[in-house]
Amino acid sequence: MSENNAAVRLKGISKTFGHVAANSNVDLEIRHGEILSLLGENGSGKTTLMNMLAGIYYPDEGEIFIDGRPVQIRSPKDAFDNGIGMVHQHFKLIDVFTAAENIILGEEHTGMRINRKETVAKIREICDKYGFEIDFEKKVYDMNVSQKQTLEIVKILYRGANILILDEPTAVLTPQEAEKLFKVIKNMRDAGKAIVIITHKLQEVLSVSDRVAILRKGECVDSIATKDANEKILTEMMMGRKVDLNIERPDPVNPVKRLEIKNLSVRDREGNLALKDVSFVANGGEILGIAGISGCGQKELLEAVAGLAAVESGSIEYLPSGADAPTELVGRNPKQIRELGVVLSFVPEDRLGMGLVGSMGMSENMMLKSYENGNSIFLEQKAPRELAGNIKEELEVQTPDIATPVRKLSGGNVQKVLVGREIAAAPQVLMTAYAVRGLDINTSFTIYHLINEQKQKGVAVIFVGEDLDVLLALSDRILVMCEGRITGLLDARTCTKEQVGLLMTGGMEGGEQNGTN
Amino acid sequence: MAQTKTAKEPFVHVIRKEDTPMLKKWLIRIFAVVAALIVTGVLVFAVTGINPFKIYSSMITGSFGTPRRIRNTIKLMTPLLCLGIGLAPAFKMKFWNIGAQGQMLVGALAASFVALTFRHLPGGLLIPLMGLAGLLAGAIWGVIPAIFRAFWNTNETLFTLMMNYIATFAVMYSVDKWKGESSGFASFKQIAKNAVMPAVLNENFYICTAIVLLLVCLMYIYMKRTKHGYEIAVVGESEKTAVYAGINVKAVMIRTILLSGAVCGLCGFLTVSGIDFTLSSTMNNGFGFTAIVVAWLAKFNPFTMIGTSFMMVFFQNAASEISSMNANATEYLSYVISGIILFFLIGSEFFINYRLVFRKNHEKEGK
Numbered sequence: 015m016s017e018n019n020a021a022v023r024l025k026g027i028s029k030t031f032g033h034v035a036a037n038s039n040v041d042l043e044i045r046h047g048e049i050l051s052l053l054g055e056n057g058s059g060k061t062t063l064m065n066m067l068a069g070i071y072y073p074d075e076g077e078i079f080i081d082g083r084p085v086q087i088r089s090p091k092d093a094f095d096n097g098i099g100m101v102h103q104h105f106k107l108i109d110v111f112t113a114a115e116n117i118i119l120g121e122e123h124t125g126m127r128i129n130r131k132e133t134v135a136k137i138r139e140i141c142d143k144y145g146f147e148i149d150f151e152k153k154v155y156d157m158n159v160s161q162k163q164t165l166e167i168v169k170i171l172y173r174g175a176n177i178l179i180l181d182e183p184t185a186v187l188t189p190q191e192a193e194k195l196f197k198v199i200k201n202m203r204d205a206g207k208a209i210v211i212i213t214h215k216l217q218e219v220l221s222v223s224d225r226v227a228i229l230r231k232g233e234c235v236d237s238i239a240t241k242d243a244n245e246k247i248l249t250e251m252m253m254g255r256k257v258d259l260n261i262e263r264p265d266p267v268n269p270v271k272r273l274e275i276k277n278l279s280v281r282d283r284e285g286n287l288a289l290k291d292v293s294f295v296a297n298g299g300e301i302l303g304i305a306g307i308s309g310c311g312q313k314e315l316l317e318a319v320a321g322l323a324a325v326e327s328g329s330i331e332y333l334p335s336g337a338d339a340p341t342e343l344v345g346r347n348p349k350q351i352r353e354l355g356v357v358l359s360f361v362p363e364d365r366l367g368m369g370l371v372g373s374m375g376m377s378e379n380m381m382l383k384s385y386e387n388g389n390s391i392f393l394e395q396k397a398p399r400e401l402a403g404n405i406k407e408e409l410e411v412q413t414p415d416i417a418t419p420v421r422k423l424s425g426g427n428v429q430k431v432l433v434g435r436e437i438a439a440a441p442q443v444l445m446t447a448y449a450v451r452g453l454d455i456n457t458s459f460t461i462y463h464l465i466n467e468q469k470q471k472g473v474a475v476i477f478v479g480e481d482l483d484v485l486l487a488l489s490d491r492i493l494v495m496c497e498g499r500i501t502g503l504l505d506a507r508t509c510t511k512e513q514v515g516l517l518m519t520g521g522m523e524g525g526e527q528n529g530t531n
Numbered sequence: 532m533a534q535t536k537t538a539k540e541p542f543v544h545v546i547r548k549e550d551t552p553m554l555k556k557w558l559i560r561i562f563a564v565v566a567a568l569i570v571t572g573v574l575v576f577a578v579t580g581i582n583p584f585k586i587y588s589s590m591i592t593g594s595f596g597t598p599r600r601i602r603n604t605i606k607l608m609t610p611l612l613c614l615g616i617g618l619a620p621a622f623k624m625k626f627w628n629i630g631a632q633g634q635m636l637v638g639a640l641a642a643s644f645v646a647l648t649f650r651h652l653p654g655g656l657l658i659p660l661m662g663l664a665g666l667l668a669g670a671i672w673g674v675i676p677a678i679f680r681a682f683w684n685t686n687e688t689l690f691t692l693m694m695n696y697i698a699t700f701a702v703m704y705s706v707d708k709w710k711g712e713s714s715g716f717a718s719f720k721q722i723a724k725n726a727v728m729p730a731v732l733n734e735n736f737y738i739c740t741a742i743v744l745l746l747v748c749l750m751y752i753y754m755k756r757t758k759h760g761y762e763i764a765v766v767g768e769s770e771k772t773a774v775y776a777g778i779n780v781k782a783v784m785i786r787t788i789l790l791s792g793a794v795c796g797l798c799g800f801l802t803v804s805g806i807d808f809t810l811s812s813t814m815n816n817g818f819g820f821t822a823i824v825v826a827w828l829a830k831f832n833p834f835t836m837i838g839t840s841f842m843m844v845f846f847q848n849a850a851s852e853i854s855s856m857n858a859n860a861t862e863y864l865s866y867v868i869s870g871i872i873l874f875f876l877i878g879s880e881f882f883i884n885y886r887l888v889f890r891k892n893h894e895k896e897g898k
Contacts, residue, residue, distance in 0.1 A: 030546070072544050074888065322775060349777030368775050371768045378761070382776045385761050392756050 019046045020082070021177050021208035022067065022098075027076035029062055036062040040076070040234045042227055044177060049199060049209045051219040051240070054229035055252055055455060060212045061103075063229070064179045068100035069093035080177075099170030100179040105162050107154045114150040117169045140171050144201040159307065160191040167198070178202065179210045184218060186308060189482065189515035196222045214252075216245045217483070228252055253455060261462050261487040263507075264470055269297035271333055272474035273319070273443055274340070278328035280314045287326070288314040290498040296443065298335065301465065301475040303489030303506060305482060305514050311498035312478045316445045319476075321348040334442055335472065352383070361429075361436055361446040369432045372421030376413060376431055377402040379420055383439065405434035409460060426457040433461055437468060444468050447478040462488055482511050496520040546886045556883050563879035567872040574871070575853075578864065586853055586868075593852030594845045604844055606736050606806060610635075610798050610815045612840040613743045614822030616750050617669075617794030619831045620787050623754060624767040628788065630676065630691030631795045632819020633698035634669040636812065638796025640702050641668035642803045643810040646726035647709060654725035661726060662800050669796015670789045672698065677788035681781040695819070702812040721808050728805035739805035746794065751833040763787055795819070816847075824873070846872065 022044040029037045037059045044050055052060045065071045067078065069090040078085055080096050087093050093100070107116050118133055134150060141148055146164050154162060163183065170178060180199075184192040199222065203209055213219060219226055220240060227237035228251045235251055250256055273296040280289035289311045296302045304312050317323035319330055321343065331340035343351060366372045370379050380398035388394050402416040409430040413423050420428055433449060446465070450458040465488070469475050479485045485492055489506040494517035502517040551559075572583030594604045614631045621628040641664035649657055676690035731737040754760040762783045766773045773780050802814055821843050828842070829835035850865030 074546070320775075347777065348775065349779075352777060368769070368771045371765055371772055373768055374764065381761065382765070382772070385758055385776075391758060393758055393761055 019048075020044070021046045021080065023079040023082075024063075024067075025077045025079070027063065027066060027073045027078070029059075029066060029071060029074050035232050037066075037073075037232045040229070040232075042234055042237070044208050044210055045225075046176070046208045047203055047206045048225060049203050049211065049223045050237075051223035051226045052210055052212045052229065053214065053216075053219055053226050053248060053252060055214060058229040058252075059232040060229050061181055062232075064100060064181065064210065064212060067093065067098055067177075068179060069098075094173055094175070097174060097176040098179070099173060099175030099177070101163065101166045101170065101181060101183065103181050103185065105166055107162060107165060109155040110153060112151050112153050113148055113157075113165050113168075116154060116165060117172050137168065137172055140168055143205065144171070144198050146198055159186045160188075160194075163187070163195070164198075171202075175207075177208045177210075179212070181212045182214075183211060184213070184215065185480065188307060188518045189511060190519065192218070215481075216248050219243075219248065220245070230254055249455065261459070261484065262466060263488060263490075264466060266297070266490050267299035267470055267472055269300045270335070270472075271295055272298040272335075273333070273476075274331045275319075276329045276331070278315075278318060278330065279326040280311075280318045280323050281326050282314055282323075288498050289318065291328070292495075292498075292500050293328075294493055294500060294503065296474045296476055298442065298474045299469060299472045300490045301469050301477055301488060303485040303492040304476065304478040304495060305485050305492055306495035306518055308480065310495045310518075312495060313447060314498075315495075316447055316476070316478065319343065319443075319445060321346050321351045332443070361432055361449055366421060366428065370420050370428065373419050375402075375415070375417035375419060376406065376411070377416045379431060380405075380435055380438075382435070401435070401438055405431065405438070409434050409464075426453045429453055429461070430457065433464060437464055441468070441473055443474045443476070445476040445478075448480060449477065450484070451480065458484075482514055486511060486514070494518055543887050543889050546888055551883050559879050559882050560876065563875040564872060567875035570875075571868045571871050575864065575868065581856060585856070589852045589856060590845075590849035593848035593850075596852075600848070602734060604841070604848060605740060606734075607844045607847065608837075608840050609736055609740045609743050610802050610806065611818045611822055611825060611843060612836055613746065613798040613801060614795055614818055615825035615829065615836040615840055616743070616746050616833055617791050617798065618822055618826040619750060619791075619833055619836070620754060620760075620763055621673075621791040622826055623831045624763045624784065624787050626677070626680070626784065626788060626791075627688040628673065628676075628691050628791055629688055629820075629823065630673060630694045630792075631822050632817065633691070633695035634672045634792045634795035635799040635802070635815065635819050636695075636698040636702050637672045638665035638669040638799025639803045639810055639814060640698070640705055640799070641665055641796070642800035643705070643709075643722065646722045646803070650723040650726065652725070654727075654729070657726050658728065658804060661804055662797065665796045665800025665803075666793045667796070669799065670793040673788045673792020673795065674785060677785050681784045699812050702810060706810055706812070722803060722810075726804060727808055728801075735808075736805045739801040742797075742801065746797075747833045747837065750794075754831075754833070759783075759786070828877075 020043050022042075024040055024042040027037055027040045027042075028035070040059075040063055042063070052064065054060045062071065066073045067087065069087045069092050072088060078087060080098075085092075085096055087096065087098070108119065111119065114130075114134055114137065117137055137148075137150065140146070146168055148161070148164055148168060152161075154165070157165070163186070167178070167180075183195060187195065199209055199211070203224075211218070211223060220243065223240050225237060225239055226243055226248065228235045228248065230252060235254075238247075275295070276293050278289055278292045279287060282288035292311075292315065294302075304315070306312055314323050318325050325344045328344070330343040332343050333340045341354060346354070361369060371382065377395070377399045380401045381393065384398070385393060399416065405411060406413065406416055411423070411427050411430050411434075413420075413427060420431055423431070429449065433446070436444065436446075444465070449461050449465070453461065462484075465475055465477065477485070477489060479488075486506055486509070492504045492506045492509065492514060493500060494502040494504065494514055496518055497520060499520075501520055502513075504513060504517075568583075568587060572586065575581060575586050576583050593600070595601055614635060617634070618628055618631055642661040645661045645664045646657065649660065652660070672694060673691075676685070676687050676694060679685040679690060680687045728735045728738050754763065762773070762778050765776060765778060766780055766783050770780050773783070798815075803810055807814055822840075825836055825839045825843055828839040846865075846869035850862055850869060853865040853868070854862035
């Protein structure tokens, strides 16, 4: 029917995993020469839906039409044959190959040798056409995230994709890099390509796309032209109700020095220096935000304080409230740190891999750090069970039972369990890494609220975040990191997003220009 | 680009499912056994010409035919269950201890050595001493690979496997040596009377069975209710999480394998003192390996292992029973049968965890 310029038409697509309906009866149209934002909270089924176009999953029900003809996409190869290319959140590149080699890889050769010159010429043509900057001879392991992403896009274009799907493309980029990306995306659109951007960032949707399709709980709620939309409308469509989008920021409660880090250097598991000569102070009653592109040493910093990473040099001094002499934390393991009466609550980035035991229920996970309490050889089961019950109720954790293995819970609920446990330990220092990653807006606000509560109790909160808007709204001070160094310390109430972005790339303030590599 | 012909929907694709109801799980498993029996029936009939139903009934008489056979079934189950219990904490920790056989053999060797050296001691003293020796020997045999794994991250599967061969030949050597030289013992056929487990209801092994059943309860409590058991579960799930929780992973690993080896060593002692009354490198028929299946099928739950160890013994009895029926039906045929049944049973887990979706015929509605 509406044959206009639909590149892809999805009709009644459904996909279930176990009892969970990831997508149900989704209708969607993707058009040539248009940028479509696929907007939805995490877990709303955006990625699943696009994975069915890319041949990663096969739909349980429904039909896919490309340029009006029905197709079956059973594998990534089928997707490519139909001109569909997807850039996943985790790049699929080979580290030891050059850019050019990665692009050629996977291409079908019918017995012929690769004509390198011709290929490179073809790649160059693509780059020139859309404005990509790429060094063909650079190895992937020498590239930064933004360059890798560019390479992924060029790779897909080289293979003849007309329909491009980008999954959360800006999650790993600085604001400046994101701007650059949007420019090439617009060039591609003008050249007639159909482009889909999966995202949950509203500002991005408004600034780059032509049309927005909103998914909620696996269903496509609506699609509207971006020019008719604003943040408020989109959020309401996403959530299905009105939401207050302002993050509260109470004033710091009589800040006292709680943690002083001096000249700290830490090596990561590969033996590289991940943290270089870092010094700062975290105060009780204050939220210290840490900004930086992921992998810039934030993780190592938190792990070093928690006693999980081996410290190369430097010191971490801890001043519990009421004490007059600081305690040195370097050289102690997590257990000793606890036994000293030093309470560090740490919400690791990798929730199920580290903070929780997936096969255990909520109540057993509550014991993880306290199971040794008491002199009996038997586990104390009553207190953790009560705590689990309380957390389930207070934070509205969606789980059939506190004995249900936490791996069966959704990301947001898993995070609530973890944060709930950490806060229940009545910490003096609360460190969180990407505490709201993968959470819907509602749960995110619950977490922000919990963190603010801790701050008002006089806890020193260290908040490693990825969303600059949130960091700017929630923190009192912002520490910016780049490649294991601190590039700036800003007052979150007065600084701008651009300032932070510049510092994230090793920018000017402090005068030091870090060379890449 | 548009030259691709319309591909067909895949014939079948697999979907994961969760929370299959209990009743359905058991129906799937029962169906698997029935299907296996039909396949084996057809196979047996084709090869030997024996009526399959005669085979099925002889499988049952193999384990339950006479009171003696029932006693024999329990006698075989006892060491197998004991080894399964020994493996449970190691496997729960994802430490792939393939060395139960060796740990059992050194346990038996140590117990025999004590029985031989202190044969003048009264039984009340000698037997506990033998038990202690068996425990210690098994624990030491197990902990060697554990130490290497904890400190140098060696592969415990290969290491424990290799330790089995050393144990086997050490037992062969000792049997040979003790046969030649011992004065009180004409040959190393039987241990001294005072080293034999006292008989209850005319059977010496009943005490062993009682000890193993007690172990089942203790191990269940240890794994489910104690702090040690909790640490084992956390380490097994993720060493990273264990470190984060402040657990000393190396210590937990070594402690757990000490326990695992000790229980397997104890099994060696029980076999020498209460079941075989002698030492042999072929004792318990390679149960050290069968116990791996017992532990896995029971998902490391000690109580479920009573059932799985019974099942393995049942198959073994059925095997020897079938082999006596017909010249064509050798013992080996019956191993084929038990293999097929196990294959169906383990394979049925796939249908408990996944669902198959077949291509539907909707040519028409595609318009």
